[in-house]
Amino acid sequence: MSSTPSPQALRTSIRSGEHGGNTSGYAPGFVQCNIVILPADWANDFLRFCQLNPKPCPLIAASAAPGDPTLPPLGDIDIRTDVPSYRVFRDGEMTEEIADISQLWRDDLVTFALGCSFSFEEALLADGLEVRNVTEGVNVPMYRTSTECTPAGPFAGKMVVSMRPFKAADAIRAVQICTRFPSVHGAPVHLGDPGLIGIEQLDLPDYGDAVTVREQELPVFWACGVTPQVALEAARPPFAITHSPGCMLVTDLRNSQLAVL
Amino acid sequence: MSSTPSPQALRTSIRSGEHGGNTSGYAPGFVQCNIVILPADWANDFLRFCQLNPKPCPLIAASAAPGDPTLPPLGDIDIRTDVPSYRVFRDGEMTEEIADISQLWRDDLVTFALGCSFSFEEALLADGLEVRNVTEGVNVPMYRTSTECTPAGPFAGKMVVSMRPFKAADAIRAVQICTRFPSVHGAPVHLGDPGLIGIEQLDLPDYGDAVTVREQELPVFWACGVTPQVALEAARPPFAITHSPGCMLVTDLRNSQLAVL
Numbered sequence: 262m263s264s265t266p267s268p269q270a271l272r273t274s275i276r277s278g279e280h281g282g283n284t285s286g287y288a289p290g291f292v293q294c295n296i297v298i299l300p301a302d303w304a305n306d307f308l309r310f311c312q313l314n315p316k317p318c319p320l321i322a323a324s325a326a327p328g329d330p331t332l333p334p335l336g337d338i339d340i341r342t343d344v345p346s347y348r349v350f351r352d353g354e355m356t357e358e359i360a361d362i363s364q365l366w367r368d369d370l371v372t373f374a375l376g377c378s379f380s381f382e383e384a385l386l387a388d389g390l391e392v393r394n395v396t397e398g399v400n401v402p403m404y405r406t407s408t409e410c411t412p413a414g415p416f417a418g419k420m421v422v423s424m425r426p427f428k429a430a431d432a433i434r435a436v437q438i439c440t441r442f443p444s445v446h447g448a449p450v451h452l453g454d455p456g457l458i459g460i461e462q463l464d465l466p467d468y469g470d471a472v473t474v475r476e477q478e479l480p481v482f483w484a485c486g487v488t489p490q491v492a493l494e495a496a497r498p499p500f501a502i503t504h505s506p507g508c509m510l511v512t513d514l515r516n517s518q519l520a521v522l
Numbered sequence: 523m524s525s526t527p528s529p530q531a532l533r534t535s536i537r538s539g540e541h542g543g544n545t546s547g548y549a550p551g552f553v554q555c556n557i558v559i560l561p562a563d564w565a566n567d568f569l570r571f572c573q574l575n576p577k578p579c580p581l582i583a584a585s586a587a588p589g590d591p592t593l594p595p596l597g598d599i600d601i602r603t604d605v606p607s608y609r610v611f612r613d614g615e616m617t618e619e620i621a622d623i624s625q626l627w628r629d630d631l632v633t634f635a636l637g638c639s640f641s642f643e644e645a646l647l648a649d650g651l652e653v654r655n656v657t658e659g660v661n662v663p664m665y666r667t668s669t670e671c672t673p674a675g676p677f678a679g680k681m682v683v684s685m686r687p688f689k690a691a692d693a694i695r696a697v698q699i700c701t702r703f704p705s706v707h708g709a710p711v712h713l714g715d716p717g718l719i720g721i722e723q724l725d726l727p728d729y730g731d732a733v734t735v736r737e738q739e740l741p742v743f744w745a746c747g748v749t750p751q752v753a754l755e756a757a758r759p760p761f762a763i764t765h766s767p768g769c770m771l772v773t774d775l776r777n778s779q780l781a782v783l
Binding site for chain 2: 428429430432433436437440448449450451452453454457477479522
């Protein structure tokens with residue numbers, strides 16, 4: 262086996278600016294998180310949005326207090342430097358994409374770390390299932406559905422789902438595997454006919470890349486972490502920071518620690 | 523709540539000949555079993571068949587020794603009298619359907635008690651899912667598939683499945699619920715296109731009754747306890763006894779005790 266960096270070593274290299282890109286495939290076995298950072302006066306509504314919509318917005322950790330840049334439950338983390346790339350939004354518009362937010366940090370900022378599909382994809386692969394977007398080396402296809410999230414204050418919007426095709430027996434197995442991991446989106450929300458959740462064309466995803474769906478396969482749909490990003494963009498807070506797509510916070514939590522059984 | 527007989531009281535009434543028919547709906551909450559009784563020189567192959575095909579043939583208990591008519595793990599049972607109706611097979615042909623097998627009992631007979639779908643249907647209903655064959659008051663539709671069981675000696679044949687239709691989200695929930703109950707067929711073996719497992723027409727089941735499948739529903743297929751019966755008929759042992767369809771052994775085990783988690 263080739264040696265892979267520990268999450269601590271990877272974060273050190275991210276913190277120093279040495280590693281600046283995608284974290285997919287790095288520190289295998291460890292949880293990677295979506296990040297949303299908001300002013301305290303917007304944080305409570307966002308927290309409620311996550312609690313009301315746990316499948317697309319599975320909250321793994323949040324700041325202990327406004328202005329605190331650490332996330333002790335996830336490791337020795339400084340959220341201002343430990344994500345490879347950040348997107349900064351002002352009044353709902355992305356204004357910068359930067360590698361360090363130390364200069365932008367404020368005493369009122371609250372960080373949210375949300376579960377990500379990397380964890381359950383690893384569990385599916387470990388069970389011998391084929392994950393098509395991994396096989397084809399592309400981003401998972403994602404679709405805006407007709408399913409409304411439960412709104413909380415200004416946060417609202419349609420649920421976004423990711424899709425992975427499986428034969429029926431493997432789809433059933435995928436439900437069993439992902440049920441163990443509610444904090445990384447849990448069991449699929451739909452399978453079979455995409456039209457029933459408002460998806461017109463599987464080969465035209467709203468985000469990510471299309472993947473091959475073979476004749477004997479069912480499309481299987483999971484609630485997706487793009488959902489809170491869409492809700493965030495719709496809410497148009499005066500200031501917000503997120504990770505850049507694919508450039509996640511790498512934590513010290515093992516994926517297996519997220520299993521509820 | 524109306525009072526329902528305990529499993530012990532129901533067995534007493536069956537033993538005395540007072541209750542002679544179907545056990546469906548009696549002693550709710552308690553496990554009911556399919557019964558197969560074979561001469562000892564056929565029992566080992568049947569046991570291997572069950573072990574090799576646990577989804578259609580989930581073995582819950584077997585005789586401690588040939589000729590022993592008790593099944594202590596399941597309650598105070600005399601298998602010669604405690605099933606409401608038995609079918610007797612000689613050289614693979616059914617020769618009698620009787621309410622008591624005391625006169626036919628032999629020192630070499632071995633009893634097998636297999637899990638039955640009543641238990642998981644109860645778990646589905648308890649979760650608020652609609653079980654169509656229950657709603658429509660008919661027997662569940664069952665189909666011979668193209669899937670070969672793993673043979674053991676003379677025991678072989680195609681897997682038989684039962685079908686219950688669900689919307690996708692409920693099908694996913696049904697997978698989660700039934701995964702907890704491997705000893706009563708466990709998770710479904712297939713969902714979606716019936717043709718992929720060799721079923722030509724959903725409205726023409728091989729056993730039981732057809733049920734309505736609505737437009738937005740997926741047919742969901744479970745391995746079925748008719749499978750060992752079909753294998754038994756194909757093996758044509760010189761002597762065998764089974765329960766009559768729907769007339770099960772009612773045990774003291776609670777359905778919830780079968781849950782693995």
